[in-house]
Amino acid sequence: MDGFNGLVTIIGVIHMKSLLLLAAVLLLAVITGRAAAQSPQFVPAYPLYCQGPLTTGSPSGRETTTPFIWASTGAGAANPTPGQCTWADRAARGSEINPGGGNVICDFSGAMRSVPAGTFVEIGVARDPLVNNCMHLTRYIGTVSPPFSAVPALPPFVRQSIASLTPAQITSLQHGIQVMMSRPASDPTSYAFQANIHGTYDSPTTPQETQSWNNCEHGSYFFFAWHRMYLYFFDRILRAAAGDPNLVLPYWNWTDPAQRTLPLPFRQPASASNSLYIAPPGRPATLDAGTASLGAGTVDYSTAFADVAFDSPAGMGDSFGGQITSPMQFNSPHGAFESQPHDVVHVALAGLMGDPDTAAQDPIFWLHHANVDRMWNQWIAQGGGRADAADAAWLNTQFTFYDEAGHAVYLTGAEVVDTVGQLNYRYDDDPTTMMMHGKFPRPLATQDFTEAKPPVVAGAAAPEASREPVLKLAKSTNSKPFSLAGITARMQVPLTKDAIDQMQKLAANKAIRKVFVRLDDIHYDKSSGVYYEVYINPPAGKKLDIKAPGYVGNLALFGFNPHAMAGRPAPAGDIFIEYDISRLVSAALAGNPKDLTVVLVPRGLFDLHGNPLPVSAKAQATVGSAIIIGR
Numbered sequence: 001m002d003g004f005n006g007l008v009t010i011i012g013v014i015h016m017k018s019l020l021l022l023a024a025v026l027l028l029a030v031i032t033g034r035a036a037a038q039s040p041q042f043v044p045a046y047p048l049y050c051q052g053p054l055t056t057g058s059p060s061g062r063e064t065t066t067p068f069i070w071a072s073t074g075a076g077a078a079n080p081t082p083g084q085c086t087w088a089d090r091a092a093r094g095s096e097i098n099p100g101g102g103n104v105i106c107d108f109s110g111a112m113r114s115v116p117a118g119t120f121v122e123i124g125v126a127r128d129p130l131v132n133n134c135m136h137l138t139r140y141i142g143t144v145s146p147p148f149s150a151v152p153a154l155p156p157f158v159r160q161s162i163a164s165l166t167p168a169q170i171t172s173l174q175h176g177i178q179v180m181m182s183r184p185a186s187d188p189t190s191y192a193f194q195a196n197i198h199g200t201y202d203s204p205t206t207p208q209e210t211q212s213w214n215n216c217e218h219g220s221y222f223f224f225a226w227h228r229m230y231l232y233f234f235d236r237i238l239r240a241a242a243g244d245p246n247l248v249l250p251y252w253n254w255t256d257p258a259q260r261t262l263p264l265p266f267r268q269p270a271s272a273s274n275s276l277y278i279a280p281p282g283r284p285a286t287l288d289a290g291t292a293s294l295g296a297g298t299v300d301y302s303t304a305f306a307d308v309a310f311d312s313p314a315g316m317g318d319s320f321g322g323q324i325t326s327p328m329q330f331n332s333p334h335g336a337f338e339s340q341p342h343d344v345v346h347v348a349l350a351g352l353m354g355d356p357d358t359a360a361q362d363p364i365f366w367l368h369h370a371n372v373d374r375m376w377n378q379w380i381a382q383g384g385g386r387a388d389a390a391d392a393a394w395l396n397t398q399f400t401f402y403d404e405a406g407h408a409v410y411l412t413g414a415e416v417v418d419t420v421g422q423l424n425y426r427y428d429d430d431p432t433t434m435m436m437h438g439k440f441p442r443p444l445a446t447q448d449f450t451e452a453k454p455p456v457v458a459g460a461a462a463p464e465a466s467r468e469p470v471l472k473l474a475k476s477t478n479s480k481p482f483s484l485a486g487i488t489a490r491m492q493v494p495l496t497k498d499a500i501d502q503m504q505k506l507a508a509n510k511a512i513r514k515v516f517v518r519l520d521d522i523h524y525d526k527s528s529g530v531y532y533e534v535y536i537n538p539p540a541g542k543k544l545d546i547k548a549p550g551y552v553g554n555l556a557l558f559g560f561n562p563h564a565m566a567g568r569p570a571p572a573g574d575i576f577i578e579y580d581i582s583r584l585v586s587a588a589l590a591g592n593p594k595d596l597t598v599v600l601v602p603r604g605l606f607d608l609h610g611n612p613l614p615v616s617a618k619a620q621a622t623v624g625s626a627i628i629i630g631r
């Protein structure tokens with residue numbers, strides 16, 4: 001209870017300041033004619049008991065409000081009278097709730113309207129500075145009976161595996177998505193607007209759309225945090241749209257071999273009545289039919305999980321979370337987990353999911369990314385020095401989104417590192433060590449949630465990271481770029497005596513990440529459902545898979561900047577991807593060979609027995625050269 005009361009005190013102290021700031025923000029919004037983003041002050045979710053009937057104020061838009069009376073004698077386990085709510089665990093503090101309207105529960109879901117007379121419900125609320133400081137309904141625990149416990153159960157939202165949802169939960173999910181899809185694209189809480197935040201071929205028609213669309217973060221160490229924020233607000237919008245205060249975005253656990261086909265609710269019923277269904281060509285027909293699945297090599301994340309560092313210097317992707325750069329929609333190289341499995345799953349799913357400018361149009365996008373978000377927690381829980389980025393730019397850079405009321409809101413990296421304490425959700429199988437031992441930093445006490453700050457624009461406030469010197473040891477001698485067209489490609493890299501000596505020297509010191517093969521100067525127009533398994537000197541005449549000797553990783557072209565588009569930052573440089581080959585060096589160089597062979601094997605979806613399905617033989621991309629580099 002100490003932590004809880006501490007938070008209450010903080011909010012009490014900053015209350016007057018927050019009002020002044022709120023006024024300043026509103027004034028600023030009037031002056032600039034644009035809504036200023038605010039950090040959403042929705043944590044913690046204070047537990048309340050309320051007795052129906054709870055009268056409903058006049059709704060404005062979706063901002064349905066429920067006026068109520070606070071218990072005058074403090075709460076504890078006191079029973080509320082009709083139309084009254086009481087704090088469950090502490091005395092009422094009138095000064096916290098009155099100004100700005102007060103004594104009102106913002107109920108975007110409409111749940112409070114339907115509490116029958118004489119019925120008690122337990123709910124969670126948190127102050128919403130954007131709606132007259134009303135208490136926002138954040139949790140609807142359900143009907144309860146007196147006597148009430150003074151310590152109510154108010155657990156965080158639990159993101160469950162899609163495989164464990166009940167039929168009623170699936171129906172609610174479908175309904176929420178359908179309601180969002182029925183809203184016009186100009187509405188920030190519409191499905192279209194939310195999907196376009198990631199990327200779109202649609203032309204924005206309003207300043208709000210211009211500012212908000214095409215904002216996803218790929219190829220920088222903001223990848224994980226940005227997508228966590230994106231999903232967080234999507235989850236809230238979805239819950240409100242469904243009118244189901246207990247609906248929580250599920251995840252698709254493709255790490256489970258039994259769950260590598262597209263989850264059934266996204267395939268059936270295969271009709272427009274199912275908001276989760278996307279017909280071909282938005283998805284491959286085999287995926288919708290359930291006859292194709294992701295392969296074991298598609299979802300392999302062992303390389304990324306072996307990484308201990310969250311970030312790496314600009315120009316280097318060999319860290320779990322990616323290179324230290326300014327916020328950028330598409331950048332190269334990608335971080336280890338983003339690259340594999342995140343990018344590879346996108347490309348293998350193909351259709352809408354294969355292109356960042358359409359990916360979020362497929363509702364499976366949110367479940368794929370929830371799984372990515374879940375695995376961020378699991379990576380940290382491995383310990384061994386794994387920790388989130390800690391530099392000021394990562395912690396403090398603000399990214400703007402929209403809440404369920406359509407208000408612009410921002411979050412920073414520092415505000416999303418603890419999903420339970422800061423965002424009020426967890427995954428059903430979060431590692432227990434994280435929850436029990438407060439493994440996450442808790443920056444709450446030092447934050448002023450209510451202060452509106454100017455949006456941070458891309459390119460600003462990035463740390464200067466020096467690029468480590470790169471030793472180019474050998475390079476393929478092709479006169480024109482290699483064409484990747486759905487068939488196995490071989491690239492010869494001639495080795496000089498000097499290159500062999502240097503590679504052996506680097507590999508001999510046993511440290512990992514010394515020798516890399518870089519596929520350099522990659523060009524492509526559009527991803528086409530094909531990715532490539534990359535091998536160094538694989539055994540001849542054998543069927544190759546990721547367990548074969550010489551396998552070093554996958555090449556998947558997703559989330560780079562394949563084409564310059566109006567209003568977007570130009571690509572920072574060539575698209576390139578590097579693979580650590582240190583452990584292969586001694587075998588590859590035995591007998592002083594004249595060259596190394598880099599082999600690219602095309603892959604897409606797999607059949608239900610794990611055999612690769614045929615892939616498109618269209619020209620897909622070119623690779624300028626293969627380079628052996630040392631560090």
Ligand SMILES: [Cu+2]
Nearest residue numbers: 342346359369
């Ligand atoms: Cu993605």
